[in-house]
Amino acid sequence: MGILKKALATAAVATALMVNAAAAENVKIAIVVKALGIGFFEAAAKGAEEAAAELGDVEIIYTGPTDTTAEGQIEVVNSLIAQGVNAIAISANDKDALVPTLQKAMERGITVISWDSGVAPEGRQMHLNPSSNALIGNTIIKLAADNMPDGGEVAILSASATATNQNIWIEEAKKVLPNYPGITLVDVVYGDDLADKSYREAQGLIAKYPNLKAIIAPTTVGILAASQAVADAGLIGKVNVTGLGLPSEMAGAVESGATVSFAIWNPIDLGYAATMISYNLIKGNATAAPDAEISMGRMGSVKLDAMNEGAMSDPFTYDASNIADFKSIF
Amino acid sequence: MNIFKHREALLALAILASLGLIASRFPAFIQPASLANVINDSAPLMILGIGQVIVILTKCIDLSVAANLALTGMIAALMNGAGVPLPLILAAVVVIGAALGAVNGVLVWKVGIPSIVVTLGTMTIYRGIIFLLTDGKWVNAHEMTDGFKALPRLAILGLPVMSWVAVVLIAVFALVLTRTALGRAFYAVGGNPHAAVYAGLNVGRTQFWAFVISGALAGVTGYLWVARYAVAYVDIAGGFELDVVAACVIGGIAIAGGAGTIWGAVLGALFLGVIKNALPVVDISPFWQMAISGSAIILAVAFNTAKSRPKGRLILREATE
Numbered sequence: 007m008g009i010l011k012k013a014l015a016t017a018a019v020a021t022a023l024m025v026n027a028a029a030a031e032n033v034k035i036a037i038v039v040k041a042l043g044i045g046f047f048e049a050a051a052k053g054a055e056e057a058a059a060e061l062g063d064v065e066i067i068y069t070g071p072t073d074t075t076a077e078g079q080i081e082v083v084n085s086l087i088a089q090g091v092n093a094i095a096i097s098a099n100d101k102d103a104l105v106p107t108l109q110k111a112m113e114r115g116i117t118v119i120s121w122d123s124g125v126a127p128e129g130r131q132m133h134l135n136p137s138s139n140a141l142i143g144n145t146i147i148k149l150a151a152d153n154m155p156d157g158g159e160v161a162i163l164s165a166s167a168t169a170t171n172q173n174i175w176i177e178e179a180k181k182v183l184p185n186y187p188g189i190t191l192v193d194v195v196y197g198d199d200l201a202d203k204s205y206r207e208a209q210g211l212i213a214k215y216p217n218l219k220a221i222i223a224p225t226t227v228g229i230l231a232a233s234q235a236v237a238d239a240g241l242i243g244k245v246n247v248t249g250l251g252l253p254s255e256m257a258g259a260v261e262s263g264a265t266v267s268f269a270i271w272n273p274i275d276l277g278y279a280a281t282m283i284s285y286n287l288i289k290g291n292a293t294a295a296p297d298a299e300i301s302m303g304r305m306g307s308v309k310l311d312a313m314n315e316g317a318m319s320d321p322f323t324y325d326a327s328n329i330a331d332f333k334s335i336f
Numbered sequence: 337m338n339i340f341k342h343r344e345a346l347l348a349l350a351i352l353a354s355l356g357l358i359a360s361r362f363p364a365f366i367q368p369a370s371l372a373n374v375i376n377d378s379a380p381l382m383i384l385g386i387g388q389v390i391v392i393l394t395k396c397i398d399l400s401v402a403a404n405l406a407l408t409g410m411i412a413a414l415m416n417g418a419g420v421p422l423p424l425i426l427a428a429v430v431v432i433g434a435a436l437g438a439v440n441g442v443l444v445w446k447v448g449i450p451s452i453v454v455t456l457g458t459m460t461i462y463r464g465i466i467f468l469l470t471d472g473k474w475v476n477a478h479e480m481t482d483g484f485k486a487l488p489r490l491a492i493l494g495l496p497v498m499s500w501v502a503v504v505l506i507a508v509f510a511l512v513l514t515r516t517a518l519g520r521a522f523y524a525v526g527g528n529p530h531a532a533v534y535a536g537l538n539v540g541r542t543q544f545w546a547f548v549i550s551g552a553l554a555g556v557t558g559y560l561w562v563a564r565y566a567v568a569y570v571d572i573a574g575g576f577e578l579d580v581v582a583a584c585v586i587g588g589i590a591i592a593g594g595a596g597t598i599w600g601a602v603l604g605a606l607f608l609g610v611i612k613n614a615l616p617v618v619d620i621s622p623f624w625q626m627a628i629s630g631s632a633i634i635l636a637v638a639f640n641t642a643k644s645r646p647k648g649r650l651i652l653r654e655a656t657e
Contacts, residue, residue, distance in 0.1 A: 167622040196622040201565045201572055203612075206377065210616025213364055234477070234566050238489065258477025258566065333478070 032065040035284045036086045037277060038079060038096040039070035040123065045254075046273045046336035047097070050122075053277030054095075057303060061285055067091060076100035083107045087114055093284035096130075097122035105129030117287045119294070121280040127313055131287065131294035134280055134308060136271030138317035142224070142250070143178020145269050145321045147186055149248040150220035153266050157188020158219035161211045163232050163249075165199040165225040175224050192218070197228045204231035208247075212239055223249035229268060233259035253324050253332035260329045272322035273336060279305045279318050343588045347603045347636075351610055358614040365614060372495055378609030379502040380405075380557045380573075384580045385587070385601035386509045387437075387550030392584055393513075393522040394543045395529065395593030396444060396451035401554045402576035403462035404436045406568075408558030410466045413475040413568040416484045425484070429555040436462060437551015441544035451543070459577065466570045477566040488564045498560050505553065510598045522546060526593025583608055586636040607632070 037054045039047035051068040058064040067086070071078020076099045084107060086094055094111055098104050098120055108118050108129040118125075121134040137145075150160045162179070164172045176194060183191060192215055197204025204227055211218060212235065221236070223229035229251040236245045242263045251259075251268045259265040279302040286292045292300040294314055301307045308316035324332060359366045384401050391398040408429045415425050436458070443454040477485070488498040495503075513519035524532040525542040532539055562568045585591065586607055587600030611632060615625045 195616060200574060201567055202377075202561075202576075205565060206613055207616045209373065210613070213370065214362070214617050230476075230567055231565065255474055255476045255567070258479075261478055 032063050033061075033093070033285060033288055034065050034067060034089070034091040035093045035095065035281055035288075036067040036069060036091045037280065038082055038086070038094055039068070040097050040099050041074040041078075042070045042072055044336075045334070049273035049335045050097075050277030050280070053274035053279075054281040056274070057278045057281035057285070060303060061282075064281070064285060066281065071099075074099050076103035079104055080107045083111060087111050087116065090114075091116060092288045093117035093119070095119050095121055095280040095284050096125065098125045099123070101126050102129075117284055119280065119284055119287070121276060124315070130314075132283070132300075132310055132314040132316065134276070134283060135315060135317045136276055137319060137321050139174045140178050140181075141317060141320045142175045143180075144182045145323075146175065146222050146224050146249055147179050147182055147189065149267055149269055149323065150222050150246065151186045151189050153246050153248075154189065154219050157190075159190050159192045159215055159217050160220040160222055161193040161195065161215065161218060162191065163204060163207055163211065163221050163223040163225075163228045164194060164196050165228060167196045169199075169225075172224050179222075197223075197225075197231060199225055199227040201227055201231050204228045205235045208232040208235035209239070212236070212241065212245060218245055220246045220248060223247065223251075225249070226251050226255060229265070230255055230259065233262070233264040237262050237264045250321065252336060253329055254334070254336060256324070257329050257333040260324070260326055267323050267325035269321035269323050271318070275305055275322065276318060278303065279308070283308065344597065344599050344603055347587065347600070347607060351603065351607050354607070354610055354614070358610070358618060361619075362614075362617045365617060368494075372499070374609050374613045375606070376496050376499045377613055378605050379498045380561055380576075381579060381583055381605040381609060382502045382602050383505055383553050383557045383560075384550075384576070385583045385605045386505055386598055387553035388580045388584050389587075389589050389596055389598055389601040390509070390513070390522055390546045391451070391543075391550045392581075392589050392591060393526045393593055393596060394539075394546045395526045396543055396546065397455065397581065397591075398437075398440060398547060398550045399452065399455040399577045399581075400436070400440060400458040400462060401550060401580055402573040403459040404433055404551055404554035405558040405561055405576070406570070406572045407436065407462045407466050408433045408555040409562035409572060410469060410475065410558075410568045410570075412484075412559045413480060413562050414469065416480055417475065422483055422487065426556075426559065429559045430552050431555070433555015433558060434548050434552035437547045437549070437554070438544070440551065441547035444547065445540035445544040448540075451547075463570055470570070472570060475562075475568040480563070480566060485563050485566050488560045498564060501556065501560065505556075506598060506602055509549075513598055518542075518545060523594055527595065579608060582633045586633060604636075607636075 037051055054066045058066045069082055071082055079099050083094060094116055105126050105128055108125060112118050118130045119132050120130045124133040162176055164176060195207040195211060197207045208221060208231060211221060221232045223232050229247060229249040233247045236242060236247055247265045248268050250270055252270060256265060256268055282303040283300050286300055287294060292298055296310055296312045298310050299307045305319055308318060310316045355366055364370060388398060411432055412425050412429050440454050440458055443449050444451050488496060490497045492500055521537050521542045524537055525539045529539050561573060583604035584601045587604030589596030589600055611629060
């Protein structure tokens with residue numbers, strides 16, 4: 007081969023690479039997080055790497071600004087566009103501020119999805135929620151029921167009486183109650199997400215309902231305060247506290263036995279699922295459109311709604327067997 | 337009895353009446369264990385109330401007590417995490433709390449800023465410092481040693497240490513206020529600052545000491561609070577400063593200064609404690625709970641004003657200002 011021929015061939019190959027980069031080398035998926043150094047997101051990156059290992063031809067670029075600002079994320083996204091990544095999966099610091107930059111990315115043919123903390127619909131192809139209200143409502147009742155083989159009384163300790171999320175979850179929980187025979191919801195009280203008020207409300211529940219078997223607190227302050235109140239009242243083993251909490255905060259309660267198990271989304275699964283979805287969208291295995299179902303590998307598949315949003319799964323359950331692994335993560 | 341002037345006796349009656357009312361709906365509330373629980377739960381409010389009474393007596397107000405509590409509590413939790421022994425932590429919270437109070441005091445005394453402005457400022461600054469110390473992270477139960485958490489719960493003669501701390505502090509400061517020169521100076525400075533100056537009292541310095549005492553008490557409460565609820569984060573005791581002021585107002589402490597007793601604040605704290613602990617057990621909608629707490633406060637203040645009106649002191653005070 008003459009030098010000219012060689013150069014031409016190289017140029018042709020290079021062009022081919024640029025035209026169809028995905029076919030020739032690894033698929034580059036950027037996981038953009040709110041800020042680097044946050045345990046929750048580090049765990050999500052671990053999940054993304056797991057998905058990459060499973061898929062084989064994926065390279066994960068885990069990145070984000072050093073503080074949780076939209077400006078920082080815009081810079082990061084711009085540099086990712088320049089690098090020519092195939093997909094950007096972002097947990098956004100601002101719903102709207104990132105839209106123009108992400109639109110630019112989509113114009114360049116980059117697959118853009120948001121996960122955890124969403125972007126406005128015009129700035130992404132789809133959004134992956136960690137869970138859905140219905141799934142959360144069901145989970146919090148199930149957590150209590152699983153430890154009550156003979157049924158019995160449960161009460162809910164919520165945040166404030168006007169907290170939107172909690173009220174929706176409680177409504178969903180009430181809807182599924184008939185599926186759990188023997189479980190009666192005797193009261194819903196409100197601790198206003200204040201440690202002292204939640205503690206008093208938990209004490210009140212214990213005093214008012216001597217047969218109470220479980221306190222369900224779908225709020226991190228509430229579940230912690232209720233666990234403490236139950237421990238202080240010497241009722242560990244009689245009253246189980248469960249609900250939604252963070253492993254780093256709940257480790258003590260699980261250790262003492264006041265809480266047998268609780269739930270929250272698993273960041274590892276979330277990073278894994280976001281990567282799987284990005285991959286399938288890049289490869290054209292699925293398109294992000296209302297009612298579409300997109301496979302998420304071991305997490306099953308996600309069904310999109312009219313806003314191109316979908317829910318990953320039930321919240322993940324944490325108990326004595328896995329709390330030690332997660333308490334240092336988030 | 338001389339200590340219980342008319343007003344305190346009436347407030348005590350009001351507490352008994354509400355206990356009766358609550359018992360008619362939920363009899364278990366007036367069992368000894370339950371009442372001990374109410375006292376214990378009101379202990380932080382009582383301790384902070386003592387400090388607030390002293391500050392209010394000197395014509396000032398301390399809105400930074402809850403933030404001070406949160407900051408010293410967080411420092412206590414962090415010290416505990418670093419392996420500092422408990423006695424040292426206890427000494428530290430008092431000193432740090434007093435120092436934080438002294439900041440308020442100096443600004444009021446030397447710079448001459450009105451106390452409500454000073455303490456509104458330090459209130460946010462102190463909470464901000466917690467954020468800087470921790471990046472907003474929580475210190476949780478499993479990160480505290482058992483000894484650290486156990487002390488406020490340790491029961492002596494049926495009452496936990498937390499209640500005993502309140503009892504001892506009430507007794508000490510009741511003596512200080514009635515039997516010491518500094519105690520009487522608090523009354524004199526608030527009752528008539530000009531006369532106090534002529535009597536040789538330094539108004540600013542007296543106010544400074546009031547803030548130092550209030551801060552030190554907030555420091556003690558900071559440890560007790562964090563150890564009892566076994567959690568420390570930026571927002572603990574959020575809004576609690578208003579409860580403290582409310583306890584004082586209900587207890588008949590004159591917001592204009594110079595009049596009121598420790599016992600008033602203690603009973604005011606107990607009154608709020610009874611209501612707060614009763615509301616969860618008597619089936620009242622959460623939307624009504626806030627309204628009920630608020631109405632109780634306004635009723636108490638209305639009663640207070642009505643009682644102090646005929647004295648004609650108001651005119652005199654306006655003439656001096």
